[in-house]
Amino acid sequence: MKVHYNYLPQEFAETSAIFDEWRILIESSDFTLGFYVEEFEKEFAKFAGVKHCVATNNGTDALILALKSIGVGTNDEVITVTNSFYATAGAIVAVGAIPVLVDCDDRFQICPKAIQSAITKKTKAILPVHWGGASPAIETILELASTYNLEIIEDACMGIGGSVGGKHPGSFGRVSAFSMHPLKSLNVMGDGGMVVTNDSDLNDWMRKYRNHGMISRDTIEFWGVNMRLQPLQAIVAKQRLQVLDETISKRNRNAKYLDENLSKLSKYVQLPNRIDTNVETFALYMGLFENRDRLKKFLKENNVEVKIHYPKPLHIQPAAQKSCIMGEKLTNSEYQAERLLTLPVHQYLDIQHMKYVCETIFAFYGYEDG
Amino acid sequence: MRVDFVDLKARYEEEKKELNECINRVLAKGNLVLSKEVDELETDICNYTGSRYCVGLNSGTDALMIALWANGIGKGDEVIIPSISFFATVGAVVHVGATPRFCDVNADMNIDVEYAENLITDKTKAIMPVHWAGRTANMSKIKDLAKRHTLLVVEDSAQSMGGRYNGQHPGTFGIAGAISCHPLKNLNGLGDGGLLLTSTDEIYQKAKRYRNHGMVQRDKAEIFGINSRLDTINAEVIKFRLRGLDKVISKRNENVRLYRELLNIDEITFPVSACGSDIDTQVMFIVRAKHRDALKEYLKSKEIEALVYYGTPLHLHEATINLGDGPGSLPTSENICSEVLALPHNQTLTSDQINFVCSEIKNFYKR
Ligand SMILES: Cc1ncc(COP(=O)(O)O)c(C=O)c1O
Ligand SMILES: Cc1ncc(COP(=O)(O)O)c(C=O)c1O
Numbered sequence: 263m264k265v266h267y268n269y270l271p272q273e274f275a276e277t278s279a280i281f282d283e284w285r286i287l288i289e290s291s292d293f294t295l296g297f298y299v300e301e302f303e304k305e306f307a308k309f310a311g312v313k314h315c316v317a318t319n320n321g322t323d324a325l326i327l328a329l330k331s332i333g334v335g336t337n338d339e340v341i342t343v344t345n346s347f348y349a350t351a352g353a354i355v356a357v358g359a360i361p362v363l364v365d366c367d368d369r370f371q372i373c374p375k376a377i378q379s380a381i382t383k384k385t386k387a388i389l390p391v392h393w394g395g396a397s398p399a400i401e402t403i404l405e406l407a408s409t410y411n412l413e414i415i416e417d418a419c420m421g422i423g424g425s426v427g428g429k430h431p432g433s434f435g436r437v438s439a440f441s442m443h444p445l446k447s448l449n450v451m452g453d454g455g456m457v458v459t460n461d462s463d464l465n466d467w468m469r470k471y472r473n474h475g476m477i478s479r480d481t482i483e484f485w486g487v488n489m490r491l492q493p494l495q496a497i498v499a500k501q502r503l504q505v506l507d508e509t510i511s512k513r514n515r516n517a518k519y520l521d522e523n524l525s526k527l528s529k530y531v532q533l534p535n536r537i538d539t540n541v542e543t544f545a546l547y548m549g550l551f552e553n554r555d556r557l558k559k560f561l562k563e564n565n566v567e568v569k570i571h572y573p574k575p576l577h578i579q580p581a582a583q584k585s586c587i588m589g590e591k592l593t594n595s596e597y598q599a600e601r602l603l604t605l606p607v608h609q610y611l612d613i614q615h616m617k618y619v620c621e622t623i624f625a626f627y628g629y630e631d632g
Numbered sequence: 633m634r635v636d637f638v639d640l641k642a643r644y645e646e647e648k649k650e651l652n653e654c655i656n657r658v659l660a661k662g663n664l665v666l667s668k669e670v671d672e673l674e675t676d677i678c679n680y681t682g683s684r685y686c687v688g689l690n691s692g693t694d695a696l697m698i699a700l701w702a703n704g705i706g707k708g709d710e711v712i713i714p715s716i717s718f719f720a721t722v723g724a725v726v727h728v729g730a731t732p733r734f735c736d737v738n739a740d741m742n743i744d745v746e747y748a749e750n751l752i753t754d755k756t757k758a759i760m761p762v763h764w765a766g767r768t769a770n771m772s773k774i775k776d777l778a779k780r781h782t783l784l785v786v787e788d789s790a791q792s793m794g795g796r797y798n799g800q801h802p803g804t805f806g807i808a809g810a811i812s813c814h815p816l817k818n819l820n821g822l823g824d825g826g827l828l829l830t831s832t833d834e835i836y837q838k839a840k841r842y843r844n845h846g847m848v849q850r851d852k853a854e855i856f857g858i859n860s861r862l863d864t865i866n867a868e869v870i871k872f873r874l875r876g877l878d879k880v881i882s883k884r885n886e887n888v889r890l891y892r893e894l895l896n897i898d899e900i901t902f903p904v905s906a907c908g909s910d911i912d913t914q915v916m917f918i919v920r921a922k923h924r925d926a927l928k929e930y931l932k933s934k935e936i937e938a939l940v941y942y943g944t945p946l947h948l949h950e951a952t953i954n955l956g957d958g959p960g961s962l963p964t965s966e967n968i969c970s971e972v973l974a975l976p977h978n979q980t981l982t983s984d985q986i987n988f989v990c991s992e993i994k995n996f997y998k999r
Contacts, residue, residue, distance in 0.1 A: 475719065483950070
């Protein structure tokens with residue numbers, strides 16, 4: 263049996279519905295924002311339970327747009343987590359601000375205590391990440407923000423289709439960003455992203471900034487840039503949104519199987535606690551594994567593709583040395599980076615595949631499942 | 633007869649089969665992020681333009697922004713730009729934190745190099761000429777000025793793909809050039825796309841990393857970057873269309889010749905190249921017209937779509953008014969903006985349509 267990490271070939275095997283709509287779009291030649299982008303924005307806002315959605319070229323632009331919309335700029339400090347993708351820090355750097363990288367907890371999520379001890383006079387915002395498609399202790403973070411009068415921008419790039427106590431990730435902060443990169447839970451055929459907010463002024467501002475600051479063809483209100491979602495991708499996003507709940511539930515079914523079986527290996531494998539009232543997207547199914555590198559090799563030899571997200575936390579990257587402030591203690595992220603492994607749980611895999619993955623891991627650790 | 637400003641539908645009819653093939657080819661491979669198609673396009677663009685390096689990006693605006701960023705231009709720096717251009721020329725400068733200084737233009741609607749010299753201060757880092765409507769700015773003079781004052785030259789060649797000046801392609805004169813592949817450009821995708829041209833290895837390496845999160849490899853980032861990747865589908869479409877670009881441009885030049893021949897009246901004047909470029913791309917056909925607004929309305933009543941590109945020079949927009957000296961400060965730009973009209977113009981326009989537009993313009997002026 264082969265268990266691939268990448269599911270794009272399967273997803274692309276059935277593109278005729280997308281093609282049909284693409285043909286209509288190409289014939290209409292409405293390639294700059296327009297009908298499909300607007301439709302998608304409305305549908306996603308409804309799906310996420312927020313007032314406004316502004317579709318962007320990608321998740322990184324979404325973060326940049328969100329940061330700029332609330333005026334984060336030169337020399338402002340923004341507290342975020344060190345175990346994230348480059349773009350989380352990259353967006354902060356791109357607006358001229360300084361990422362303050364703090365540690366994560368055992369659930370791989372930003373640690374509220376670490377946030378608190380990193381707050382200074384220069385702190386302007388907290389940027390929690392819904393890492394891997396699970397969610398941080400968002401209520402605690404909201405309280406911190408209100409106590410210290412800080413803004414919250416959620417990096418919910420991996421959180422599309424998840425839930426935190428019945429609410430969609432990204433619906434807590436003042437403004438939040440999502441990614442529709444091909445390996446995200448809602449994915450397009452290239453790049454895509456969006457920002458959501460309940461604040462009408464921010465919505466207005468972001469719509470303009472994303473399209474050169476234009477009010478009309480002849481008038482601009484301020485100078486902006488080009489961060490538009492392509493209509494071709496809006497069509498893909500609209501269609502995939504229809505099946506998103508199904509995608510998430512298949513991923514959860516697979517994850518649950520892994521949770522139940524891998525928890526038998528508590529001596530070697532440490533899984534994050536799941537929170538009953540949340541739904542994770544399982545953009546990444548991560549755990550900590552003893553002898554990780556050897557296990558990875560063994561899985562590969564047995565045709566199970568796995569990944570590491572990531573072998574180095576951001577604060578160890580050369581890029582961070584020049585541009586970031588490091589939190590006091592970043593030991594969890596470093597400990598985890600040595601042991602992390604991401605297993606495939608995508609929607610094109612079924613229980614048979616999961617069973618095979620577990621058996622392979624059992625075999626590696628010499629565990630006999632009774 | 634109805635004459636639309638652009639007619640992308642007619643173009644689609646011509647290219648239907650090839651476009652479908654492009655999309656099918658890409659989807660069959662299933663790799664949509666910085667795939668081989670983008671590399672191939674970059675090589676093709678280098679061969680076509682003679683540029684040493686090319687980096688495929690998400691838009692022309694991003695190409696300008698990244699060109700500025702990669703040259704270390706940011707807060708406290710000044711960049712000289714012409715006051716006639718699309719908003720993105722200013723937006724890119726402002727986005728990287730620098731200050732635009734608006735420069736008047738010549739009768740050819742391109743930057744007035746003598747005027748630019750007066751704007752230079754010790755904060756001036758770069759001059760960013762725009763090849764407006766695809767007519768190359770006077771690059772010999774600009775390079776000379778830049779040399780004397782050690783300024784960087786970043787070309788906004790968004791509209792110049794396929795042009796030639798002294799045998800050289802626009803966008804390759806300075807340290808970097810930005811090209812837009814927006815659907816309304818001569819070399820266009822099915823959505824946004826942009827290309828950065830550069831002659832130096834340093835700018836190339838920086839831009840290549842910056843567009844993809846600063847990554848050197850999956851596990852290592854030397855700098856933090858952004859996400860500005862040209863997408864695979866558009867790369868494949870643009871690659872296909874590059875092969876027909878010369879034909880598109882020569883058809884557009886034929887249109888322009890016919891327009892000029894037929895519009896031989898005093899009320900209409902044509903900007904001409906002030907520096908004798910070999911090939912202008914004619915992305916737009918912009919004329920200066922007496923009683924412009926009335927003419928535009930008249931044409932509209934005849935189902936002829938003409939557009940004003942643009943009615944307000946960049947230095948007079950509310951968002952910039954504090955940066956310059958206000959109305960009257962850049963007289964040539966201001967005069968031009970009060971008279972410009974872009975006539976319907978694209979490679980699928982027929983000579984019948986052009987005849988019709990011209991005869992209606994003459995009717996308007998009672999000629
Ligand atoms: C946590 C996080 N933030 C930001 C991004 C950037 O999104 P994009 O790739 O759409 O620019 C990603 C995904 O790549 C991500 O996982
Ligand atoms: C002169 C000029 N500069 C910059 C741009 C921006 O390019 P894009 O639309 O690809 O972002 C354009 C085109 O829209 C342009 O005409």
